[in-house]
Amino acid sequence: MPRFKSVKGMQDILPEKEALWSHVTGAAVSIARRFGFAKIDTPVLEATALFARGVGEDTDIVSKEMYSFMDRGRDGEQGESLTLRPEFTAGVMRAYIENGLSSRPQPQKLYSLGPIFRRERPQKLRYRQFNQFNAEIIGSPDPVADLEILLVAYTLHRELGFKNLNFQINSTGDPECKPRYIEALKAYLAPYAGKLAPTDRDRLQRNPLRVLDSKERETLPYLADAPRILDYLNDECRAHFNELLGYLDALGVPYTLNHKLVRGLDYYTKTVFELWGEGLGAQAALCGGGRYDGLIELLGGPPTPGVGFAAGIERIVHVIEEQGVGAPALPQPRLFVAYQGDAAKQAAVALASNLRLRGIGARIAFDGRSLKAQFRDADRYGCAYVAVIGPDELAAGSVTLRDLAHSAQQTLSREAFGVWAIQTLSSQDAATAA
RNA sequence: GUGCCCUUAGCUCAAUUGGCAGAGCGCUUGACUGUGGCUCAAGAGGUUACGGGUUCGAGACCCGUAGGGCACCCCA
Known part of the structure; x- marks a missing residue:
């Protein structure tokens, strides 16, 4: 193939x-x-x-x-x-x-x-x-x-x-006035017709105006003194x-x-x-x-x-x-939702979906990759925060929130995380978009 | 449509007079089995654009085709 x-x-x-x-x-x-x-x-x-x-x-x-x-x-x-x-x-x-x-x-x-x-x-x-x-x-x-x-x-x-x-x-x-000018141009060029470039000879018949912006070497000398349309308006x-x-x-x-x-x-x-x-x-x-x-x-x-x-x-x-003119960055999700384990994956998918329904951008890993790989992705995509749901969080009904820029993290209840997300992320998304 | 130049990994490029196809970046994985950037290591990734020819042997030389670049023509 x-x-x-x-x-x-x-x-x-x-x-x-x-x-x-x-x-x-x-x-x-x-x-x-x-x-x-x-x-x-x-x-x-x-x-x-x-x-x-x-x-x-x-x-x-x-x-x-x-x-x-x-x-x-x-x-x-x-x-x-x-x-x-x-x-x-x-x-x-x-x-x-x-x-x-x-x-x-x-x-x-x-x-x-x-x-x-x-x-x-x-x-x-x-x-x-x-x-x-x-x-x-x-x-x-x-x-x-x-x-x-x-x-x-x-x-x-x-x-x-x-x-x-x-x-x-x-x-x-x-x-x-355009036809008058075309006639004048044709009359002026007619004596030189044999000396014009072949394409221009053809144009003279079909579309005389186009001879004017010809760049053919043979034609150029005869254009210098050609009548100008502005004189015929x-x-x-x-x-x-x-x-x-x-x-x-x-x-x-x-x-x-x-x-x-x-x-x-x-x-x-x-x-x-x-x-x-x-x-x-x-x-x-x-x-x-x-x-x-x-x-x-x-x-x-x-x-x-x-x-x-x-x-x-x-x-x-x-x-x-x-010219090296930089364009303003387009808005993108500030939060990456990471997970470990199949059960946590479901919870993570639900968490990300709920945020998006509320107008908050979120990214989530596919393919059940290692936490390490998920964090690397979060960094690569320029996400500022990672929300982690693993077996522990699943059992406790909590979310671990890491601030990548400050390398700091804390574990929040689902409710507290929701409040944080609305306060922090919705305003930042708006700021990026503006 | 015409002329000249170019085409090797996803990207940028190496490969001595024709003699084992490589590097960097990127990607994947790993370096105390729950954590990114930096570093290190390993791995994946190629019909050398395609088709012919010359040769013991072609990424390299020859011919053709396709695509790209520059110029002409014309335009955005």
């Missing part, structure tokens, strides 16, 4: 990571709530067509990175094609439309947390299954909505101790962008205008951004997002503006781990 291994690009997150992970996700949730976001959980599986339509057929994500399969229909007929979500936004928009969230107070501010799947070649901090924190503001064209999305991202990373944060920001215009888009930048200036949020930033998803309009940080190797982006005013209508909903972003949890965890 061959040993099973995790699927390529997918990894186990082991218990020792729990404290750090809940530190990060806890911060994300707390900031989302501070900004007035509510949680929405959508399925991991969606119709392939949703992503093809929403994200765009010609994007890298849809054209080569999706985990898709044909579902079974009735009577063995072939059903529809389903896909493991490669991003959050399309699914959240589907849910917004399907559940009539457009008839609730607008805008709807929604956050999500969960796994995302992209079938890329794995690399450091690039996995085929990874976790994202996602936030969307749906139903407002106000630049303040853009600002709040940027600020959620910024606040999250600031609070987790990131240094040298910087937004890369650009505007990709709207359905009126119509009045509305320019005003929107300038208002957003004005807020960022006023708040002292660092950003760099990056006119080559277009991002790989078709649905973006107006604002696009990425937040860059240190310690990520070739993966500069901690998180990214932008505005998608046409998406909901494209997916069959009422014309509705929206803006959002997604952050990669693994990338955040990696960086703060490297």
Whole structure:
């Protein structure tokens, strides 16, 4: 029997990571709530067509990175094609439309947390299954909505101790000015088409904007003097962008205008951004997002503006781990219940169970190990106290309580032990949890 | 999808020009038969990623596959 291994690009997150992970996700949730976001959980599986339509057929994500399969229909007929979500936004928009969230107070501010799947070649901090924190503001064209999305991202990373944060920001215009710019870009690049890198020649036809952030050596020289989209924005888009930048200036949020930033998803309009940080190797982006005013209508909903972003949890965890940021310890039982003998084992199991029913954490040994081994476990698990029930205690109806830190012990009646446990352990559990 | 590098115990790594597969940590047990940390001792744990080939002999050399790392592409 061959040993099973995790699927390529997918990894186990082991218990020792729990404290750090809940530190990060806890911060994300707390900031989302501070900004007035509510949680929405959508399925991991969606119709392939949703992503093809929403994200765009010609994007890298849809054209080569999706985990898709044909579902079974009735009577063995072939059903529809389903896909493991490669991003959050399309699914959240589907849910917004399907559940009539457009008839609730607008805008709807929604956050999500969960796994995302992209079938890329794995690399450091690039996995085929990874976790994202996602936030969307749906139903407002106000630049303040853009600002709040940027600020959620910024606040999250600031609070987790990131240094040298910087937004890369650009505007990709709207359905009126974006095509004008694309035409201008195509016209500018057309004479050089033969000299561009093959992939870029292809992009020029299918998705001209993507030529902009090309890193192909042959292409780069021709990009330097390419027209800039900011020069082609119509009045509305320019005003929107300038208002957003004005807020960022006023708040002292660092950003760099990056006119080559277009991002790989078709649905973006107006604002696009990425937040860059240190310690990520070739993966500069901690998180990214932008505005998608046409998406909901494209997916069959009422014309509705929206803006959002997604952050990669693994990338955040990696960086703060490297910076040696310690996460607060998670609460754990302070008491270890040890026993000797079968009869005492029953009493010990009952004792531990009763404590837990009263909300007090307790750990108990399995497998009838020696007292010595039980004490070693108690120490290893960081328990402060050991309650021992052996033949003597069983006969006397008592419990021997040892304080490991002070190497002191005393024998108490069951009643006295119960009082001690409620007084000492319930308060300490609460203290650890807080 | 492309290029380069890597893969030996649960983990981190040794093993002379091809010549008996090892250490530390961790784990289990024990060191006055009711008591932890520290120390000491013993034990368990391996198809050397997988499949072929060369050789008297392969962890080592050759080919293939898988997985990992780094970079490209793109992004979280």
